[in-house]
Amino acid sequence: MAEADGDDVVDVLILGAGSGGYACALRAAQLGLSVALVEQSKLGGTCLHVGCIPTKALLHAAEVADATREAETFGVLAKYDGVDAAGLRNYADGVVSRLFKGLTGLIKSRGIRVVEGRGTLTGPNQVTVEGPGGPGGPGGPGGTVTLTGRNVVLATGSAPRLLPGIEIDGTRVLTSDEALRLDRVPGSAIVLGGGVIGCEFASVWRSFGAEVTIVEALPRLLPPEDAASSAALERAFRKRGITARTGTSVTGVTVTSDDDGGGVVVTLSDDTEVRADVLLVAVGRVPRTEGLGYEEQGVTLDRGFVTTDDHCRTGVDGIWAVGDIVPGLQLAHRGFQQGIFVAEQIGGLSPRPIDERGIPRVTYSRPEVASVGLTEEQAKEEYGHDAVTTLTYDLAGNGKSQILRTQGFVKLVRQADGPVVGVHLVGERVGELIGEAQLVYGWEAHPDDVAPLVHAHPTQHEALGEAFLALAGKPLHTHS
């Protein structure tokens, strides 16, 4: 066993090489700090390998399938012939591996030491890494190495949440990990959980021709979104033939044998049952914090999540936490931001704490749902019922959305006579509009700050321009 020596003391020792971890490493190295990055799983983590990137590749393939199937309504003659599961995997793997290569090069170019293996916090500024050996691995096969950091950043990410009594068999009962690797498109699917992941897989499989039922215990899909967004998504899904059983929970799951047709029977709280080829369990993600020595070193956990202050400090001097293990939105770009934020603090800068509400959310289903800031309900709670105004602009009036044949809206939530505190979008491709929306939110802009600016015609983002014009009291293409 190789012991830590002087060379192994780094300024920043990062446990986990996902979005939060590698962003922290990149920024720290840029600031001239020495950095070691312990790669628990592959560099890039969940987002790059089994999260954002491969799911969005699937969703784009789903868009291609829909475009092909609906081509005739646009005057294009085409025949849709189904999905080539191997081709689909090749495409997604190709995207992942190109980005992985780029990221690997970037980490290397910034002189970041990468140590492969499973790291455990064995002292307040010490991480012991076991196996797997090989290049980047510690001390040959089965070896361990102990690294010391003036600062330790916990960034061990998350894994799909499992439910007691529902066994993931990888064939009939899946989490998103297995769903991404499925060698076929199921003919029918039950999606347990109507959050982002559930809605995205439901959307993909429906585009590929499956019968899909979503079961969600809460009263609506995407519960954290504005109620209007949930309602619009449910309507759009219904039109697409996706069944959403909201306010319903699962009481039992039985996998039937292949002799018996092969599939899954799910019984629901209303005493009905649903049968399908596969069941996707998409009920959130749990932080990976167990058995890693966190509590032993004095780090406080709350239901598995690491408790931090608004500076990502754990309470143990020199130990920080970023990404999915910190309570809040489990999103890659939040991880990036927290990683950068911690690196800058360690580097002696004084970055402003991250406003969690300013972190944009996008569900990449068909249609997309995107938001930043407060929902109408949250704003009314915060500012009082009468101190909030809202403006909804229907995409029916937006030329580009008509061209795309998509329905949806832009909804602005405004603190009375104050800034816009929430922007909510539904419609195909509206996820890209959240770029403008997050600037408006981040800069605490009033409608009058945006209304005079010229939005390009015909784009989808001009719907934002129209909404701001209307909220400023001078609607253009809107009945006033």
Add this chain to the structure above:
Amino acid sequence: MAEADGDDVVDVLILGAGSGGYACALRAAQLGLSVALVEQSKLGGTCLHVGCIPTKALLHAAEVADATREAETFGVLAKYDGVDAAGLRNYADGVVSRLFKGLTGLIKSRGIRVVEGRGTLTGPNQVTVEGPGGPGGPGGPGGTVTLTGRNVVLATGSAPRLLPGIEIDGTRVLTSDEALRLDRVPGSAIVLGGGVIGCEFASVWRSFGAEVTIVEALPRLLPPEDAASSAALERAFRKRGITARTGTSVTGVTVTSDDDGGGVVVTLSDDTEVRADVLLVAVGRVPRTEGLGYEEQGVTLDRGFVTTDDHCRTGVDGIWAVGDIVPGLQLAHRGFQQGIFVAEQIGGLSPRPIDERGIPRVTYSRPEVASVGLTEEQAKEEYGHDAVTTLTYDLAGNGKSQILRTQGFVKLVRQADGPVVGVHLVGERVGELIGEAQLVYGWEAHPDDVAPLVHAHPTQHEALGEAFLALAGKPLHTHS
């Protein structure tokens, strides 16, 4: 002949019902002014009927055709079977007619009087409208009516520029007007003019399978764009099999008879010739100002354009001009903005003059080219060669662009230590990113104003976020 009576004196009398005219009417009515709108051609004008909207519908159909043809590379099995010209027209007409219906309802709901017919300026505050009669038309078949306005707004729009010696026959030799109505996809096409319109039609026809050659007299496609954007577009077009003959002009055009194969032979300044099924003449648009009484009433014209100050005033008291007849970018959203601007001045408000450079430009070809603010060259001219920095972020590092399989970049042009004064984008779908970019430009944001804001992952607009991070000196996914 019906004479104007007291009832016919309105606050705002608008000659032309295109983007500039109708936006002026809508805003003026909203401000409580009485408005009459003389509809020279259909309400909505060029943009809605033979411009932005139908061309973007074609471009979306082209995207569908490409998606279908390339489906297999995304793991989707499909067969592309060509274009159904009638279906294509139905689709585009459907979009136009829905938007037209909405606009008509809006004009009606605001109490705007619409008079159909050809209007001529017959006094400094007087317009005489001839024919066609019928509903909205003046005084029955062949009748005329004279309207009086306390203010007259000239908004007569533009038409495709013709070239001496090249006769538009509507079958072999076309302008964009005829190209939109073509009952077939040409097997091959020569596009004369590498501006926005030329590049968009070249892109559409290529997507539909045609052999396309663009002939542009200037040294590059989209000459007003940043040189890097032109170069990237040319490269992308070359990969798509579109030939661009830049720095080349046309010396002769011969239409061959149907017996002779039927087509067009174009001879070029380098003594070569190109043959194709059709020739599209896309060399810009001329203002519609001739024979309308403008000069007779003292309005100054310069090469057909109406000369105005930065308040859209013509120099004749009470006569304003907006839209394509005013020198500058001939874009619908510029027309909207000018129309609103004039209405607000007439209504007694004091709106700020429009910054022409803040008007976003989008070419909706594949790939798209979009920009706002100054090119690198313009910025260097304005601020000095050493007082400008630029930052280019390649979309190869952008996950969503990789998923879309598109190439391109985000280029930021910054006044040294000052705000970002230009944003240039190339890539599929990047036109939507100009929404965020125009806020950055409009708010004179420094890189540090944008860099700390969280961009959603994986989106295309996070490439803007990365570019701002890099320009602020803290690149994330970029080699520094």
